[in-house]
Amino acid sequence: MATFRLYGFWRSMATYRVRVALNLKGVAVEEVALDLNAGDQLAPEFLAVNPEGAVPALVEEGRPALTQSTAILEYLEERFPEPPLLPADLEGRARVRSLSALVISDTHPLIVPRVHAYLAGEGGFDTTRFRAWASHWIGRGFSALETRLARDEATGVFCHGDTVTFADLCLASLAVPGKTLGFDLSPYPTVARIAACCEDLDAFARAHPRLQAGAPPG
Amino acid sequence: MATFRLYGFWRSMATYRVRVALNLKGVAVEEVALDLNAGDQLAPEFLAVNPEGAVPALVEEGRPALTQSTAILEYLEERFPEPPLLPADLEGRARVRSLSALVISDTHPLIVPRVHAYLAGEGGFDTTRFRAWASHWIGRGFSALETRLARDEATGVFCHGDTVTFADLCLASLAVPGKTLGFDLSPYPTVARIAACCEDLDAFARAHPRLQAGAPPG
Numbered sequence: 001m002a003t004f005r006l007y008g009f010w011r012s013m014a015t016y017r018v019r020v021a022l023n024l025k026g027v028a029v030e031e032v033a034l035d036l037n038a039g040d041q042l043a044p045e046f047l048a049v050n051p052e053g054a055v056p057a058l059v060e061e062g063r064p065a066l067t068q069s070t071a072i073l074e075y076l077e078e079r080f081p082e083p084p085l086l087p088a089d090l091e092g093r094a095r096v097r098s099l100s101a102l103v104i105s106d107t108h109p110l111i112v113p114r115v116h117a118y119l120a121g122e123g124g125f126d127t128t129r130f131r132a133w134a135s136h137w138i139g140r141g142f143s144a145l146e147t148r149l150a151r152d153e154a155t156g157v158f159c160h161g162d163t164v165t166f167a168d169l170c171l172a173s174l175a176v177p178g179k180t181l182g183f184d185l186s187p188y189p190t191v192a193r194i195a196a197c198c199e200d201l202d203a204f205a206r207a208h209p210r211l212q213a214g215a216p217p218g
Numbered sequence: 219m220a221t222f223r224l225y226g227f228w229r230s231m232a233t234y235r236v237r238v239a240l241n242l243k244g245v246a247v248e249e250v251a252l253d254l255n256a257g258d259q260l261a262p263e264f265l266a267v268n269p270e271g272a273v274p275a276l277v278e279e280g281r282p283a284l285t286q287s288t289a290i291l292e293y294l295e296e297r298f299p300e301p302p303l304l305p306a307d308l309e310g311r312a313r314v315r316s317l318s319a320l321v322i323s324d325t326h327p328l329i330v331p332r333v334h335a336y337l338a339g340e341g342g343f344d345t346t347r348f349r350a351w352a353s354h355w356i357g358r359g360f361s362a363l364e365t366r367l368a369r370d371e372a373t374g375v376f377c378h379g380d381t382v383t384f385a386d387l388c389l390a391s392l393a394v395p396g397k398t399l400g401f402d403l404s405p406y407p408t409v410a411r412i413a414a415c416c417e418d419l420d421a422f423a424r425a426h427p428r429l430q431a432g433a434p435p436g
Contacts, residue, residue: 051365052320064309070288070323071315078308090296091282097289102270104319105288109327118354123341136336147269 004029007049007057009036010212011180013108013173014069015056019212020169021073023203025080029058033213036113070104073166085165095154096165099145103170107141110134111177131181138178145171146188155190157197164201172198176209222247225267225275227254228430229398231326231391232287233274237430238387239291241421243298247276251431254331288322291384303384313372314383317363321388325359328352329395349399356396363389364406373408375415382419390416394427 006022006029008015022029034040034055041053049065050057058066058075066072077085086093109115111134119125119133149155159167175195178185185192198204209215224240224247226233240247252258252273259271267283268275276284276293284290295303304311327333329352337343337351367373377385393413396403403410416422427433 051369052324052362054324064313066309066312066316068316068319068323070319071312074315075308075312078311090293091284093296094284094289094293095282097292098284098286101286101288101322105286105323105327106270106272109323110333115328118351122347122350122354123343125341129340132340133336136340144270151269 003061005059006031007034007046007059008032008055008212009034009041010215011177011209012036012055013177014104016176016207016209017069017104017169017173018056018058018072018076019207020172020204021076021085021166023206024083024085024164025076027076027080031213035214070100073100073169077166083163085169087160087165092154092160095152096160096167099148099159099167100170102144102148103141103174106144107137107174110137134181135183138174138181138183141174142178142183142185142188142191145174146191149190149194158194164198164203168194168198171195172204221279223277224249225252225264225277226250226273226430227252227259228433229395229427230254230273231395232322234394234425234427235287235322235387235391236274236276236290236294237425238390238422239294239303239384241424242301242303242382243294245294245298249431253432288318291318291387295384301381303382303387305378305383310372310378313370314378314385317366317377317385318388320362320366321359321392324362325355325392328355352399353401356392356399356401359392360396360401360403360406360409363392364409367408367412376412382416382421386412386416389413390422 004027006018008019008031010033034046040046041055047053049059050067052067054067056069056072058072066075086096116130119130125133149159154160156162158164159171171191172195175185175191185195222245224236226237226249228251252264258264259273265271267277268285270285274287274290276290284293304314334348337348343351367377372378374380376382377389389409390413393403393409403413
C-alpha cells in the first residue's frame, strides 16, 4: 500500500471529503495538520507543494501533489476502485457528480476563509453580517439538495441508492459546518436523514473535524 | 446521433464550457436561450427541468436532465470519448481536473448573478464595489492559473500538452468575462497565450457569448 501525506486543516470541508474517501478505500495516509488561521498555507514550504496555498493537497513520494477535492476524489476512484464511490452507469455517475458540485461549486466556495477575509475587510461585514451571508448560502445549498433528493426515486438510504457515493461525502461536509453554525436541519428532512446515516459509519466518524490534530479541545 | 437540448444563457460561463465541449465532440444540440435577467430560470417549466433554477441543463428526450457543468463535461467525456478532453494517465487527469476546479469551484461561483444580487442587496455593494469584488476573484483565479501553468513542464500549447482538455474550456470561460470587465491579461502571459490558442479554434469561436441567441447587439 502506498503511503500518502494529506496536507489538511482540521475544520476544512474539502479536507474532510478527502479524508472520508481515504478511510472508505482503506488507503494508508499520514495527515499533516496546517493551521490556516496562522497562515501556514502561505509558508514557502507549503507553497512549493501547492502554489495555490490551499488545502487539501495529497502527496505521494516522488509524484506531483494532487490538489482540489474534486480532482483528488476522482483520482482515488480511478486508482483504488474498491469500494466504488461512483455508480457504474453513466446517468447515475452524472447525477452523483451533479449533487456533489452543488456543494463543492455552488455552496462551499462562498464560505471559505479567504471569502470571509475579503468580506470582513474590504466588504465591511461584521460578524453578524458574515454569519447571515454564510447561513444564506448554506441554507440555499441544503434547500437545493433537499428538493432534488426528496423528489427523485434514485435517492435511497444514501444520496444515490443504498451505498455511499461522492455525493454523501459532499452532503456530510456541508452538514458538519452547518451544525457548527447552529443550523437547524429539520426543514431538510432527507438531508438530515442521510447526514445521520453517514455519521453512523466509521469512515465518516473518524474523519470528523473535532477528532483531528489542531482542533480546539471540547 | 442523439439530439440534445441545452438550456443556457448567452453570457453564462458554465453554459459556454458545455457548448465548447459539445462542439468539440460534434454532438448535435439545440440551445434553448433563457434570460436570467428576466428570471426565466425560476419559471415553473424550467424548475421542472432543473429544480436548482440554474443553467446549463442538458436534456435528451426521455432521460433525466443533466446539470452542473462539471458533471455534464464528465458525462460527455464518458459517452462520446472522441476526441478525448481528459488525458489517458491518472496523474494527467488529476492535473486537468484540478486546473478546471480552480476555475469552476474557486473562482466562478463568486461572480455568478445570485452572488451579485446578494451583495447588491443585503451586502450594500454599489456597482464599483461589486466590480472590485469580481476583479479581485478573477485576478486571483488568473494568478493561480498562471503560477501553476508557467512552472509546470506538463503545460504545452494548451493547459496540458498540445491538445485541448477540460482545463482549456475552463480557462477560456474565465478569460471571456475577464475581457468583458476590461481585465488586462498581460500580467498572466501563459493564460493569455492559451486563451488566444483557444479562440483560434472553431469550436471555441462558435461558442462565444456574443454569437448566442439573446446577446445584445454590438
